[in-house]
Structures are given as C-alpha cells and as structure tokens.
Amino acid sequence: xxxxxxxxxxxxxxxxxxxxxxxxxxxxxxxxxxxxxxxxxxxxxxxxxxxxxxxxxxxxxxxxxxxxxxxxxxxxxxxxxxxxxxxxxxxxxxxxxxxxxxxxxxxxxxxxxxxxxxxxxxxxxxxxxxxxxxxxxxxxxxxxxxxxxxxxxxxxxxxxxxxxxxxxxxxxxxxxxxxxxxxxxxxxxxxxxxxxxxxxxxxxxxxxxxxxxxxx
Numbered sequence: 334x335x336x337x338x339x340x341x342x343x344x345x346x347x348x349x350x351x352x353x354x355x356x357x358x359x360x361x362x363x364x365x366x367x368x369x370x371x372x373x374x375x376x377x378x379x380x381x382x383x384x385x386x387x388x389x390x391x392x393x394x395x396x397x398x399x400x401x402x403x404x405x406x407x408x409x410x411x412x413x414x415x416x417x418x419x420x421x422x423x424x425x426x427x428x429x430x431x432x433x434x435x436x437x438x439x440x441x442x443x444x445x446x447x448x449x450x451x452x453x454x455x456x457x458x459x460x461x462x463x464x465x466x467x468x469x470x471x472x473x474x475x476x477x478x479x480x481x482x483x484x485x486x487x488x489x490x491x492x493x494x495x496x497x498x499x500x501x502x503x504x505x506x507x508x509x510x511x512x513x514x515x516x517x518x519x520x521x522x523x524x525x526x527x528x529x530x531x532x533x534x535x536x537x538x539x540x541x542x543x544x545x546x547x548x549x
Contacts, residue, residue, distance in 0.1 A: 354443035355502045364494055365435025368487045369428045375483035376424025383408055383419045396479045401541050406476035412469040420466070424484060427459060431491065449504040452495055460492040467533065471540045489529050497522060 382394045386408055396404040407413055413420055434452060463485050470477055499505040500515045507515050518525070538545065 351446050354445055355449060355504060356441070356443035357438045357498060359439065361494055361498055362435045362438035364490060365431050365438065367435075368491045369431030369435060372424055372428035372484050372487040372491075373432065375480040375487070376421045376428060378480050379404075379408070379421035379478075380419060380425060383413075383421060398479075399544075401475075401477055401544050402479060403476045404478040404480065406474060407470060407478040407481060410469075410474050412466065412474065415462075415465075420462075423462075427455060428487070430455070446504050449499055449502075453499050453505070456488070456492040456495045459488045463488045467536075471536060477537065477541075485533070486530070490526050493525050493529075494522070 382392075382396075382404060385392045386394070386405070394404040394408070396402065416423075466481065467485060470481065496505070497515075497519055500507055501519055
C-alpha cells in the first residue's frame with residue numbers, strides 16, 4: 334500500500350510562493366514610468382539649483398515666486414539635507430530605479446516576491462519621507478517649493494498603486510475577511526489618491542490663508 338500524499342509543509346509552501354514570478358498590467362507599468370519621470374525631473378531641477386546655491390549663496394532660484402512659494406527658503410533649511418546631503422539626490426536614485434522597473438514591466442518582465450517587497454519598502458519609505466517633508470514645509474519652514482510638490486504628487490500614486498498591486502497579486506498576504514475590501518479598493522482605485530490630493534490642498538489653503546486672502 335502506498336503512503337497517502339501529504340500536504341506540503343509550511344516552509345515548502347513559503348518557498349514555492351517566493352519562487353513565483355509576478356508581472357504587472359500595462360497601466361501600472363506606465364504609471365511607474367510616468368510617475369518616476371516626473372519625480373526624476375523635479376529632483377534634477379532641485380539638485381541643479383542646490384549646486385548653484387552652493388556656488389553662489391546669493392543665487393535666487395527661478396521658482397522663488399512670492400513669500401510663500403519660495404524654493405530658496407526650502408533649500409536653505411536643515412530639512413533639505415535630512416541625511417547630511419541634499420534630499421534631491423535620493424530622488425535622483427529612487428525615481429531612476431522606478432523608471433527602470435516600469436520599463437522592464439512594459440517589456441514583459443516578471444519578478445519574484447522579494448523584488449516586489451523591495452519596491453513596496455521603497456515606496457513606503459518615499460511616502461513617509463515626503464509626508465514628513467510636507468509637515469516641515471507647512472508648519473516649520475512656512476514655505477512651498479513647486480518642484481518639491483511635484484515629488485509629493487508623484488509619490489502618492491506610486492505608493493498607492495504599488496500597494497494595491499501587491500495586495501491583489503498576493504505579494505502582500507490578505508486575510509480572507511479583508512479580500513472584499515481589496516476588491517472594492519481596486520474597483521474604486523482613484524478615490525484614495527483623489528482624497529489624498531484634496532487633503533493636501535486644504536492643508537495648504539488653511540496654513541497660508543492669511544496670504545491667499547490678500548490676493549482675493
């Protein structure tokens with residue numbers, strides 16, 4: 334008599350899941366390329382302006398528009414070098430990587446779970462960092478940088494859609510009870526980014542209302 338078949342052990346099942354490759358839809362891949370390109374462009378402009386400012390402390394960036402929209406105020410702050418070097422250098426490296434990943438997915442690439450978890454970790458760090466920078470700009474520095482806001486705008490969908498992709502494909506395990514929530518989030522995927530942008534706009538309006546009201 335042959336021995337009954339046994340279910341795979343947990344380590345074996347986990348190993349199989351880790352070996353599985355996961356691709357991505359064309360819209361998501363395009364989002365990575367476009368979002369990464371926007372972030373890379375803004376980071377490049379900020380890096381060049383920072384270099385000019387270091388060479389000439391009297392240099393005035395072209396995005397110094399008024400007392401509130403003032404790149405120079407942001408660039409001269411301690412928060413602009415949170416890790417001891419210009420924050421924009423992180424953007425150059427990070428957004429370039431995002432573009433490369435998106436281009437690979439457009440070409441049909443599929444990656445293992447660890448790769449997607451790495452992208453997830455990167456977007457979590459990115460959204461956490463830009464959220465901290467938003468707070469610093471609004472409530473500590475008291476100024477806004479248009480190119481910084483482009484980075485904010487790019488990071489929100491990059492984080493949200495990467496998370497949604499990983500939840501839908503099983504890269505991030507979802508308990509059975511929460512699967513309907515993920516399905517609805519995917520169905521109305523635009524709601525979270527739209528609300529996120531609306532909250533930021535309201536915070537900016539409220540924080541600098543004393544100035545905006547003078548323009549009315």
